[in-house]
Amino acid sequence: MDRNFYNIAPIYHGWKFGYGFFSNYRICLEQLIVHHESGGKEIPYIDWSKTTWVEGFNPFVSNKIIPNGNPFDCWFEQQIPTSSDNIIFCENQPRPDIILHSKHYFDEPEELKRQQTVDKHYLTLKKHIINKIDDVYEKELKGYNVLGVMARGTEYNLHHPMYGVFDVNDYIREIKVVLKNNPEINKLFIVSEDMDYINKLYEAFPSSFFLPDVFRRTDETMEYINNVHCWCNVSTKRENHCQLLGEEVIIQTKLLGKCNYLFGRLSGVFAGAVLWNENIKKVHLI
Numbered sequence: 475m476d477r478n479f480y481n482i483a484p485i486y487h488g489w490k491f492g493y494g495f496f497s498n499y500r501i502c503l504e505q506l507i508v509h510h511e512s513g514g515k516e517i518p519y520i521d522w523s524k525t526t527w528v529e530g531f532n533p534f535v536s537n538k539i540i541p542n543g544n545p546f547d548c549w550f551e552q553q554i555p556t557s558s559d560n561i562i563f564c565e566n567q568p569r570p571d572i573i574l575h576s577k578h579y580f581d582e583p584e585e586l587k588r589q590q591t592v593d594k595h596y597l598t599l600k601k602h603i604i605n606k607i608d609d610v611y612e613k614e615l616k617g618y619n620v621l622g623v624m625a626r627g628t629e630y631n632l633h634h635p636m637y638g639v640f641d642v643n644d645y646i647r648e649i650k651v652v653l654k655n656n657p658e659i660n661k662l663f664i665v666s667e668d669m670d671y672i673n674k675l676y677e678a679f680p681s682s683f684f685l686p687d688v689f690r691r692t693d694e695t696m697e698y699i700n701n702v703h704c705w706c707n708v709s710t711k712r713e714n715h716c717q718l719l720g721e722e723v724i725i726q727t728k729l730l731g732k733c734n735y736l737f738g739r740l741s742g743v744f745a746g747a748v749l750w751n752e753n754i755k756k757v758h759l760i
Contacts, residue, residue, distance in 0.1 A: 479555040480509055480516035481563045485524050491533045492525030493704065495723045496742030497575065500749075504569040507592045516562055517553050518596055522546045526707040527716045534702050548717045549724055551598045576636070578740060578748045580757045589749060599728075603721055607728045614683045615732060618661035621652060622730040622747065622754075624738030625675060627668040628691050629699045637740045640760055642671045645738075646678045648760045652737055656756075663733055665726045665743060667691060667706060688722040689715070 482505045484498035485491060492498045502520050509518055523544040526533065531540040547554060555561055573579075579586040623645070631639045653659055662682040664675050669690040676682050689709065691699065699705045709715055723743065730736060730747035737758040738744050748757065 477553070477555070477559045478516045479519045479553075479559055479561045480514060481519050481521050481555075481561050482506060482509070483521040483524065483564070486565050487568050489533075491704075492522060492527065494706075494742045495527075495720060496727070496746040496749075498522060498525060498527070499746065500573050500575060500742070501568055503589060503593060503749075504572045505564050505566055506596055507572050507589065508566070508569065509564070510592050510595070517555075519552060519555055519561075520544075520546045520550070520597070526704045527720060529714065529716050532708040534704075534708065545716055545720060549600060549603060549720050551600060552596075575745070576740065578745045578757065580736075580748045580751070580754070586748065586751075590751075593749060599724065603724055606721075607725050610685070610725070610729060611732055615661065615663060615729065619656075619658045619735075620661045620663050620733040621649070621656070621659045621735045621737055622733030623649060623662055623664045623666075623675065624730060624736070624741060624744045624747065625664060625666040625668070625671045626739055626741040626743070627666060627671050628694075628696075629703055629705070630739075630741065632700045633703055634741075638760060640739060642668075642674045644760060645671070645675065648758075649675075649679065649737060652735070652758050656735060659735060663729060665730060685722070685726060688726070689719055 482502045484501040506518055521544050524539050527545045528540055529542045573589065579589065625645045660681065662679050664672060664682050664684040666672050667690055669692050672684050672690065676684065694705060702708065706719060707716060727743050727746040728750055731750035731754065732752050734753055735756050735758065736747055736754050739760045
C-alpha cells in the first residue's frame with residue numbers, strides 16, 4: 475500500500491543549502507510542530523539531502539547537488555519513502571513565531587515544553603548513538619555536579635556579533651564567576667569547535683572533561699573559516715566526515731543536556747542542549 479509522506483527540509487530560506495546542525499534541526503522542528511498541531515496525516519520525513527551535511531557537497535565549489543542520500547537517516551530512526559510512495563514537500567518559510575532562533579527558551583517553560591513534546595514524539599536517535607552517550611555519561615559525568623560549557627568560537631564572532639563578540643579569555647573569566655557563585659560544581663564538560671579553546675579551557679580548569687576524538691578547528695585559518703561559514707561541514711580531512719560530525723554534535727549536545735548547569739553564548743548547540751535538557755537547573759549566558 476502506498477504511503478503518504480510530508481517531506482520537511484531546512485533549505486527554503488537564506489542561501490538554500492542549510493546551515494549548522496541545530497539551525498537546520500530547529501527549522502525542521504518548526505514545521506514539524508505546525509504539521510503536528512494542525513493534525514497533518516502524512517508521515518513526516520526530515521530531509522537534509524540538499525544541505526552541506528551531504529558527504530562531498532561543497533556549494534562554495536559547486537552548486538550541483540550530490541545525490542549521496544539523506545544524512546539525517548544516519549542519526550535518527552524514521553520511515554523512509556520509496557518510489558511508490560506519495561510525497562508532499564513542505565516549502566513553508568521559517569516560523570519565528572514558533573521558534574525564534576535568537577532564544578534558547580529555558581526561561582519560557584511552556585514554549586519549551588511545546589517544542590520538546592513534538593521533538594520526542596517524532597524524532598528518535600539511533601540506538602548506537604544512544605549507547606555512546608550513555609557510556610560517556612556513566613564513565614565521565616555521572617555523580618558530579620557538572621557545568622556544561624559551550625565555548626563557540628571560530629567564525630561566530632564575524633557572522634553572529636549580535637550574540638556577543640568573545641574570545642577564549644572571556645569564557646575563562648566568566649566561568650570563574652559561575653564557579654564562585656556555584657561552589658557545588660565539581661566538574662566541567664567542555665564543548666567547542668576550536669581546539670585552541672579546548673586546550674586553553676582545560677589548562678585553566680583541570681577538573682574538566684572533553685571528548686578527545688571529535689572534529690575541531692586545528693590548522694584552518696581565520697580567513698578561510700570566515701569566508702566559508704560552513705567550514706565544519708565541507709571538510710575533507712576524513713572519510714564519512716559529515717556522518718561522523720553529525721554524530722559528534724548529537725553526542726556532545728545530549729551530554730550538555732545531562733549537565734546540572736549550562737554556560738556559554740547563544741548558539742545552535744547551546745539551544746539544542748536546552749531542547750534536549752534532562753538535568754539542567756540553571757543557564758548562564760556569557
